[in-house]
Amino acid sequence: xxxxxxxxxxxxxxxxxxxxxxxxxxxxxxxxxxxxxxxxxxxxxxxxxxxxxxxxxxxxxxxxxxxxxxxxxxxxxxxxxxxxxxxxxxxxxxxxxxxxxxxxxxxxxxxxxxxxxxxxxxxxxxxxxxxxxxxxxxxxxxxxxxxxxxxxxxxxxxxxxxxxxxxxxxxxxxxxxxxxxxxxxxxxxxxxxxxxxxxxxxxxxxxxxxxxxxxxxxxxxxxxxxxxxxxxxxxxxxxxxxxxxxxxxxxxxxxxxxxxxxxxxxxxxxxxxxxxxxxxxxxxxxxxxxxxxxxxxxxxxxxxxxxxxxxxxxxxxxxxxxxxxxxxxxxxxxxxxxxxxxxxxxxxxxx
Numbered sequence: 267x268x269x270x271x272x273x274x275x276x277x278x279x280x281x282x283x284x285x286x287x288x289x290x291x292x293x294x295x296x297x298x299x300x301x302x303x304x305x306x307x308x309x310x311x312x313x314x315x316x317x318x319x320x321x322x323x324x325x326x327x328x329x330x331x332x333x334x335x336x337x338x339x340x341x342x343x344x345x346x347x348x349x350x351x352x353x354x355x356x357x358x359x360x361x362x363x364x365x366x367x368x369x370x371x372x373x374x375x376x377x378x379x380x381x382x383x384x385x386x387x388x389x390x391x392x393x394x395x396x397x398x399x400x401x402x403x404x405x406x407x408x409x410x411x412x413x414x415x416x417x418x419x420x421x422x423x424x425x426x427x428x429x430x431x432x433x434x435x436x437x438x439x440x441x442x443x444x445x446x447x448x449x450x451x452x453x454x455x456x457x458x459x460x461x462x463x464x465x466x467x468x469x470x471x472x473x474x475x476x477x478x479x480x481x482x483x484x485x486x487x488x489x490x491x492x493x494x495x496x497x498x499x500x501x502x503x504x505x506x507x508x509x510x511x512x513x514x515x516x517x518x519x520x521x522x523x524x525x526x527x528x529x530x531x532x533x534x535x536x537x538x539x540x541x542x543x544x545x546x547x548x549x550x551x552x553x554x555x556x557x558x559x560x561x562x563x564x565x566x567x568x569x570x571x572x573x574x575x576x577x578x579x580x581x582x583x584x585x586x587x588x589x590x591x592x593x594x595x596x597x598x599x600x601x602x603x604x605x606x607x608x609x610x611x612x613x614x615x616x617x
Contacts, residue, residue, distance in 0.1 A: 276347075276349070277349070277560055280346065280488075287423075287490070288491075289499050290499075291423055291427075292490060293499035295422065295549075296503030297507055298426045298430040299479055299486075299553050300479075300511075305507055305511040305515065306515040307385065308471065308472065308515065309321070309511065309512040309513060309515020309516045310515040312463070312468050312515075312519075313458075313517065313518070313520050314459055314524065315460055316458050317455070318454045318456075319454075321468065323468075324468030324471070325512050327472070328469045328471070328472025328475075329505065331469075331477075331611075332504055333504050336479075337496060338614075339480065339481060343483060343485070344491075344493055344495070346484075347488045348484065349484055349485045349564070350367075350371065350481060350561070351364060351563075351564030352564055353484050353617065354368070354613070354617065357616065357617040358617065365564065368565040368568070370609075371482060371558065372562040372583070373558075375558035375561070376554070376583055378478070378550075378551075379551055379583075379587035380587045380588070383551065384404055384591040384594070386403075386404075386544055386551075387591060388400065390403045390406075401592035404592040405591070407588075407591075408585075409585070411552055411584065412555060412581055412584025412585070414548075414552055415555045415559070419489065419556075422556065425549060426549055429545045430549060433545040436545065437514065441517070444518060444521055448521045453520045453521055459523040459524070470608075472508070472512075474605075477610045477611060481610055482560075483500075485553075554587075555584055556580075558583055559579050559583055560576070562574075
């Protein structure tokens with residue numbers, strides 16, 4: 267039973283002490299989760315509607331909300347060794363409530379999976395125009411991520427070790443390259459290029475952008491060895507991810523006068539920009555699919571008493587999420603974030 271649980275990434279059981287990991291490797295995954303392309307996209311969305319100073323405040327307030335949620339939910343996950351959907355049963359939701367939480371998480375993260383796959387499909391279509399239609403690129407990218415997630419936490423760690431450093435190097439190069447063409451002081455003080463948004467609306471979008479990731483922190487922290495490790499990886503991952511990548515997106519939006527981050531990075535730094543999009547999306551999208559799978563496995567186990575295989579469900583959900591990308595879920599991005607910022611925080615509050 268222990269061997270089967272390990273092979274299935276402990277989808278329906280506790281992570282034993284001997285399977286816990288060093289905090290730094292998990293911190294790399296957390297940083298990859300926060301500093302992925304979605305953060306660039308979020309920064310560009312705020313930059314298009316806010317001054318730089320207003321965007322800083324929105325990121326500050328949103329990050330405080332996120333770190334509080336991540337740390338305290340993360341403590342519970344680390345102590346109990348259980349994923350979020352399993353924890354919900356023992357933290358106020360009961361069997362029926364926990365199954366619904368798992369289902370809600372699963373549906374939400376498949377939405378994120380579709381959004382991220384669609385962003386990468388745009389980039390691949392720009393890189394190789396006419397090779398295949400964008401909807402087919404969405405399917406190809408989504409299924410490639412699905413294959414990685416099928417290997418579980420170990421496969422995702424290997425992916426993070428490659429894509430996170432590469433993503434950061436590419437981002438640094440693109441920012442230096444693009445901002446060297448502009449007066450930095452002017453970008454810091456210029457008005458919003460597009461229709462304006464309040465700081466509080468921006469705070470909601472920042473929190474909404476990762477609130478589901480915060481609530482499912484236990485999926486990651488159940489592999490931690492101590493509460494101190496949870497704090498370290500949260501502070502490093504969230505603070506650097508939100509401010510470095512997010513504010514870079516704000517500056518690029520001001521420089522380009524656009525909120526379309528794919529257009530910004532591909533027009534300003536060409537092929538390197540496309541690599542940024544692809545590597546940045548790979549690392550966040552594996553966690554979207556992984557946690558969505560855990561949520562659905564737990565929903566079916568609780569609601570119907572049937573224990574599904576995590577790998578099988580990973581493949582099924584990966585196909586569904588790829589189809590979402592193919593039919594154009596990216597067009598609903600901002601509205602999707604606002605819904606998440608309202609709907610999911612109460613779950614963490616109860617836990």
